Amino acid sequence: MKKLGFLISCLVLQLAGQAQRHALSLDAGYLYVYSPAFDKIIQYYNFSRPWQSKEQALLQNGVRGALAYSYQFNRRWAGATAFDFMYFPSVGRNETQRISIHPKAYTLGLQCYYSPFDSTSSFKRLRFSAGVFAGLLSTHLREDKAPLWLDEDEEEKYKSNTFTYSFQLQMDYRFWQTSKHATDAFVKFGFWPQVEIDDFAETFIGTNIYNLENEGVMWTFSLGLRHSLRF
Amino acid sequence: MKRRDFLLTSTALFLSPVFLTACRKRNLNSKNFKSTKVIVIGAGAAGMYCAQLLHKAGCEVIILEAGAQIGGRIRKLEGFSDFPIELGAEEIHGERSAYYNLVKSTNTAIADGDTKDFIYLDNALQDLEVVANDADVKAAEAFLDTLEEGNYKGGDVDAEGYISANGFSTRVRPYLNARIGNEHGTSNDRISLQGVNIENELWTAGNTNALLKGGAHIDVLQKACADVWAKVQLNAVVNQINYAGGEVEVKTTANQTFTAAKVVVTVPIPLLKTNSLGFNPSLPSAKSEAIQKIGMGAGMKVILKFSQRFWDASTGSIFGTGLVPEFWSTGTGRSANNNCLTAFVHGKNAEQLVAMGNAAMLSKILSELDAMFGNAVATSSLTDHYIMNWQNETFVKGTYSYPSVGEGNAREVLAAPLDNKLYFAGEATHTKGHFASIHGAMETGLRAVKEILESLEK
Numbered sequence: 001m002k003k004l005g006f007l008i009s010c011l012v013l014q015l016a017g018q019a020q021r022h023a024l025s026l027d028a029g030y031l032y033v034y035s036p037a038f039d040k041i042i043q044y045y046n047f048s049r050p051w052q053s054k055e056q057a058l059l060q061n062g063v064r065g066a067l068a069y070s071y072q073f074n075r076r077w078a079g080a081t082a083f084d085f086m087y088f089p090s091v092g093r094n095e096t097q098r099i100s101i102h103p104k105a106y107t108l109g110l111q112c113y114y115s116p117f118d119s120t121s122s123f124k125r126l127r128f129s130a131g132v133f134a135g136l137l138s139t140h141l142r143e144d145k146a147p148l149w150l151d152e153d154e155e156e157k158y159k160s161n162t163f164t165y166s167f168q169l170q171m172d173y174r175f176w177q178t179s180k181h182a183t184d185a186f187v188k189f190g191f192w193p194q195v196e197i198d199d200f201a202e203t204f205i206g207t208n209i210y211n212l213e214n215e216g217v218m219w220t221f222s223l224g225l226r227h228s229l230r231f
Numbered sequence: 232m233k234r235r236d237f238l239l240t241s242t243a244l245f246l247s248p249v250f251l252t253a254c255r256k257r258n259l260n261s262k263n264f265k266s267t268k269v270i271v272i273g274a275g276a277a278g279m280y281c282a283q284l285l286h287k288a289g290c291e292v293i294i295l296e297a298g299a300q301i302g303g304r305i306r307k308l309e310g311f312s313d314f315p316i317e318l319g320a321e322e323i324h325g326e327r328s329a330y331y332n333l334v335k336s337t338n339t340a341i342a343d344g345d346t347k348d349f350i351y352l353d354n355a356l357q358d359l360e361v362v363a364n365d366a367d368v369k370a371a372e373a374f375l376d377t378l379e380e381g382n383y384k385g386g387d388v389d390a391e392g393y394i395s396a397n398g399f400s401t402r403v404r405p406y407l408n409a410r411i412g413n414e415h416g417t418s419n420d421r422i423s424l425q426g427v428n429i430e431n432e433l434w435t436a437g438n439t440n441a442l443l444k445g446g447a448h449i450d451v452l453q454k455a456c457a458d459v460w461a462k463v464q465l466n467a468v469v470n471q472i473n474y475a476g477g478e479v480e481v482k483t484t485a486n487q488t489f490t491a492a493k494v495v496v497t498v499p500i501p502l503l504k505t506n507s508l509g510f511n512p513s514l515p516s517a518k519s520e521a522i523q524k525i526g527m528g529a530g531m532k533v534i535l536k537f538s539q540r541f542w543d544a545s546t547g548s549i550f551g552t553g554l555v556p557e558f559w560s561t562g563t564g565r566s567a568n569n570n571c572l573t574a575f576v577h578g579k580n581a582e583q584l585v586a587m588g589n590a591a592m593l594s595k596i597l598s599e600l601d602a603m604f605g606n607a608v609a610t611s612s613l614t615d616h617y618i619m620n621w622q623n624e625t626f627v628k629g630t631y632s633y634p635s636v637g638e639g640n641a642r643e644v645l646a647a648p649l650d651n652k653l654y655f656a657g658e659a660t661h662t663k664g665h666f667a668s669i670h671g672a673m674e675t676g677l678r679a680v681k682e683i684l685e686s687l688e689k
Contacts (some may be wrong), residue, residue: 032251039255040268047259047675050287051336051455055257096335157327173241202435206328209663209674210681221247 003147008110022231025080027066027186029224033088035057035192037216040229041201042090044210059103063087064188064222070113084133086220102140102205103124103197107163109133114173127172129183134165139197160198167217168188172226182228190220235251259288259684267687270295270481270489272472272508273497274463275303276320276452276669277656281495281676283456289621292459293489295467295481295507297498301460304499305669307447308534314566315447316534316573318619319630320669323443325436327672329677330451337454340445342564347545350406356549356603365476367400371407378411381432383424388637390419390427409548409556416633416667417532419580426634433664444565448669468626471509474497474652482509493686495679497657497672500527501628503645514649521644524637526658529581529622530630533574533596534561536615540570541608553599554580570614572600572676577630581622589618631667632659642666646675651686652680 012021038059046055068082086105089218092098117123141158168191172184202208232511267290271282274296282292283658300306304319323331323341334341348359362368377383385393390411394404415427443451453460471482472494477496481659492593498508503522506513513519543547546560555574562569574596576584593616600609621630646660656675658666665671 011495026348032247034255035252043257043259044681046257047284047287048674049336050283052334058255058257060252060255067685096338097332107378107645199435203327206325206331206670207663207665207674209433209661211666221251 016021021072023228025228027226031062031064033223035218057090058093080111106132125174129170131168137164162196168194184226192218269493270491274301276672277676278497279456282459284680294463304677309381323441326439330670342442342444371403383428387425405552413435413556423636430664454658464669500659524641526635527629527632530577531620535619537612
């Protein structure tokens with residue numbers, strides 16, 4: 001693993017060294033998440049608590065941000081090293097209790113960009129990319145205690161840190177640029193083959209008598225804006 | 232692709248999260264389950280919760296209860312003190328369960344858990360914390376911690392044999408009986424240490440042990456199962472379940488016949504052991520053998536009311552050396568005028584007390600308190616008492632199931648559905664260590680619902 005990391009770092013430095021132009025960019029956007037395994041756990045949680053006036057939300061809406069260093073080799077090809085952050089909380093607000101789940105994914109990855117259209121084409125501003133990311137999924141489970149309850153308010157019940165990785169496909173549309181700055185809109189699809197939250201069903205529902213899986217695949221879809229500073 | 236197509240595609244992409252969010256359900260889908268008839272036998276925590284969830288999923292539910300009241304082993308005694316006394320299930324075990332969540336959602340207050348425990352050691356009643364450094368107490372507590380943490384490695388043997396073989400002092404053996412056997416629904420000669428260890432290892436509900444202060448468990452259960460509460464048919468004693476045909480036919484001693492696609496059996500283990508439900512065909516031999524392996528037996532609470540409180544105001548438990556392994560202060564944290572103690576007895580000690588008859592039993596219990604507190608204070612200040620002997624309850628015959636030696640995977644075998652028609656719930660069928668608890672019973676009810684809904688989806 002260490003050797004692989006070293007080789008990748010060398011490759012990135014080599015590619016960056018050959019680049020004609022460099023850029024530092026910042027992404028921000030909306031994130032949509034779909035994970036059938038975690039949906040099922042939350043569905044069972046909600047089903048098992050019919051007395052709650054408000055159901056626990058699924059882990060489906062969130063925000064995404066990224067910081068990337070990119071290097072343009074030629075007009076069509078570019079590469080980037082990026083730090084990607086996702087946060088997709090779920091909150092169940094009830095009169096006497098509020099439970100919130102806070103999954104955050106911190107991943108580092110490599111992306112390869114391709115601009116297929118000529119400068120004369122109507123779609124010259126479109127660019128596509130594919131990338132591989134790996135990192136940490138950190139999940140916190142918090143509970144606000146009822147006023148009549150004994151324990152402290154806002155107790156952190158649970159924390160899980162697990163390794164995760166993903167494959168990302170992205171489409172950018174550059175709608176504004178100067179010699180130094182550029183702004184793109186992007187749409188990004190991600191596939192996460194293995195996402196795990198340790199003992200999630202046991203902790204969240206309080207039991208795993210239902211034999212629910214604490215891991216599974218996850219799909220992400222995000223759209224947002226990127227601003228780049230070119231040098 | 233034309234510019235117009237591109238703009239349309241982009242708009243669709245931007246709107247897709249709204250569409251996707253609307254499509255995903257936060258709860259289990261119930262569209263396929265309408266018009267499915269399910270009979271639930273037993274109106275305890277498992278049966279009522281199961282019925283409520285089936286009702287919510289759209290099923291037509293019939294609830295048959297052999298007894299004259301709803302609640303099973305949840306029962307309250309009112310008018311005896313200035314707060315409702317729990318005659319059955321009393322503590323809320325753990326804070327990460329549907330039941331804990333339910334209690335919170337009903338705004339039912341709980342008692343302050345800050346209490347002191349006492350032990351009758353060397354003919355003197357002593358604060359357990361004060362004698363914590365006594366070598367024998369220390370060894371006993373260390374062993375209890377080992378069990379609590381799921382680190383016991385001594386094999387599938389009974390607690391009494393293990394404790395004798397490992398040289399625990401006779402000074403603390405009654406205490407160990409109170410904390411292991413009695414607490415788990417029996418006595419140390421009948422309980423499997425390996426079983427207790429596995430239970431602790433699998434436990435995920437947290438370590439809070441709380442008591443209700445502003446109400447009783449039956450009231451909380453009623454709030455949760457309000458939609459089906461009035462549907463319960465009381466005094467409906469099932470004596471035949473025919474599950475050979477397409478539908479299951481359930482008959483009662485009053486010659487009523489009910490039919491349904493699915494039946495959930497939630498009756499206590501002793502009733503299954505004697506085949507009082509009359510399964511036809513008989514249950515498979517593996518299931519019958521599993522039922523025989525799961526322990527449940529004699530157990531009772533004797534509530535004692537005194538004209539004065541002669542015990543420390545902060546008392547939680549008092550561990551004795553006689554036939555009553557544990558007394559607890561019934562109203563600590565619940566009532567300012569708390570003059571009640573509960574004698575909590577299981578297993579062979581309970582059998583011995585019951586064999587004496589009620590009058591002699593009461594006298595024996597009071598004599599044990601007199602020995603601990605002196606001056607015959609208990610006998611002289613008793614004003615009222617209530618004996619709740621669960622073994623005498625015709626449709627219960629015990630308090631709660633316990634892990635017995637040789638039990639193995641009996642709970643898994645018992646819990647497995649039969650022919651997609653018969654489903655099993657109730658605290659004894661909990662396969663993940665949460666048996667003998669209200670939330671555990673409820674979880675088995677939900678498991679049965681899950682199994683039924685999954686079989687309907689196929």
